[in-house]
Amino acid sequence: MVQQTEAVTTLDVRPMLAAGEEPFDAILDAARAVPAGGVLEIVAPFEPAPLYAVLGGMGFAHRTEPLEGGAFAVRFTQTGITAAATVAEVAERSPAAAGIFGSHLMDLCCGGSLTLERSAQAHGVELAGLLAELREAAAR
Amino acid sequence: MSAYHLRSLTGLVLLAVALAAACTSQPRSAAARREEPWTASPADVSHGEAPVGTSTAPAPVDPRAPAPSASRLVTIRLETREAKLAIAPGVLYEAWTFDGRVPGPVVRVTEGDTVDFTLVNRAMMPHSMDFHAAQIAPSRAYVNVMPGDSIHYRWVPQVPGVFLYHCGTAPVAMHIANGMYGALIVDPARPLPPAREFVFVQSEFYTKPASDTAGAQQLDWEKLLGLAPDAIAFNGIANQYAEHPIRVMAGETIRLYVVDAGPNRVSAFHVVGAIFSKVYVDAVPAHAWEGVQTVDVPVGGGMIFETHLVEPGTYPFVTHAFADATKGAVGMFVAR
Numbered sequence: 001m002v003q004q005t006e007a008v009t010t011l012d013v014r015p016m017l018a019a020g021e022e023p024f025d026a027i028l029d030a031a032r033a034v035p036a037g038g039v040l041e042i043v044a045p046f047e048p049a050p051l052y053a054v055l056g057g058m059g060f061a062h063r064t065e066p067l068e069g070g071a072f073a074v075r076f077t078q079t080g081i082t083a084a085a086t087v088a089e090v091a092e093r094s095p096a097a098a099g100i101f102g103s104h105l106m107d108l109c110c111g112g113s114l115t116l117e118r119s120a121q122a123h124g125v126e127l128a129g130l131l132a133e134l135r136e137a138a139a140r
Numbered sequence: 141m142s143a144y145h146l147r148s149l150t151g152l153v154l155l156a157v158a159l160a161a162a163c164t165s166q167p168r169s170a171a172a173r174r175e176e177p178w179t180a181s182p183a184d185v186s187h188g189e190a191p192v193g194t195s196t197a198p199a200p201v202d203p204r205a206p207a208p209s210a211s212r213l214v215t216i217r218l219e220t221r222e223a224k225l226a227i228a229p230g231v232l233y234e235a236w237t238f239d240g241r242v243p244g245p246v247v248r249v250t251e252g253d254t255v256d257f258t259l260v261n262r263a264m265m266p267h268s269m270d271f272h273a274a275q276i277a278p279s280r281a282y283v284n285v286m287p288g289d290s291i292h293y294r295w296v297p298q299v300p301g302v303f304l305y306h307c308g309t310a311p312v313a314m315h316i317a318n319g320m321y322g323a324l325i326v327d328p329a330r331p332l333p334p335a336r337e338f339v340f341v342q343s344e345f346y347t348k349p350a351s352d353t354a355g356a357q358q359l360d361w362e363k364l365l366g367l368a369p370d371a372i373a374f375n376g377i378a379n380q381y382a383e384h385p386i387r388v389m390a391g392e393t394i395r396l397y398v399v400d401a402g403p404n405r406v407s408a409f410h411v412v413g414a415i416f417s418k419v420y421v422d423a424v425p426a427h428a429w430e431g432v433q434t435v436d437v438p439v440g441g442g443m444i445f446e447t448h449l450v451e452p453g454t455y456p457f458v459t460h461a462f463a464d465a466t467k468g469a470v471g472m473f474v475a476r
Contacts, residue, residue, distance in 0.1 A: 017286065020283055022284065024310035025310070046265050046266070046287050047264060049265060050311060053314065057365065126348065126349070127362070129349065132351075
């Protein structure tokens, strides 16, 4: 069941799971269609924790809200922040990013042209944690 | 430097020393052997130089194959649940498991048995079971089981060999990388000759600090997609059989059931100082090779290896893809 308002797409996977279907591909398709700044809301009968990593890798931040009856609604916001994004791109897109780079003593070396992956490596910063921090701040 | 790499150095030191070492101890009688544990002290190969057997080392997983099935109806009940497990000395991992273990229990049946299978999901998300040994409609048997729910069905193993079983819920790479796999042996109706038997399941771990438990690790999905594992293990703990070598007798037939759970790395399985007298390709007894040095065990596949160690000494077994051995896919046999 897909509902779409201006910036939020809602996908309730409960009927698919109840029918014995695997909703993963439908979720990925919906996620790929979300524009920068857009939101994909997933409603599931359990906390869909595996999606945090998979959609996180595509640039999504997430916020989880338990619903009555044991279900969960998770809002995934497309921040565009991935390991392959450059430092300059991220700094431009997210005002909070500069402060986060500063807190890790990461400079805008080479005009910020390095990817987050290369820059984190060069500064000895743990990439997964940095990405999560940047995405969370960008989605706020 | 991470704990894995410290331990990997230990493994490499042990490997190097073992390669150079010549053991002079005499074989003991078969009667005395039965009383002894399966592990051998690693002290005789480390010369005290390598920090083996430290207090942070987890207890090793018993690699001995279970006994063949005694009944034609084999009941298997597995529970899926989360568990924090050691994957290397001092490294705890937030695993998803069958029965709280990584790998899950070794299951052993005989060709033509009826397997009565129940999967109970006590985890927080859907899981499932995919038996490579079965020929069955996945749409009926390998479906998602919701948290708190269960599935039950029967099947008959008709092809002998050693097979992978794993959770088949999407994304499969995540469920396997988190620990949801194991080995299933199907003995041929006419049994293989007696041998000393061990089971090794090779797999990788991709780690980052856990978000909710200080000091523990959890899956790093990006490293998984980038094929960059931190640790590679036989039976779920990197380097465990380098630190706790497996005791065998020189000259006896050793049969190794090797399964590669992956999710990504092929195992180029090799025993240093030995040649495989027989390799049952994809573990089918009818397809045996003879006189082979190294055989790839594909991801999602299994092979049965037979060899003997010609004289007393220490014989490492590895994946000969040596970056992977360096990350923990190395063990030792000590022949007496």
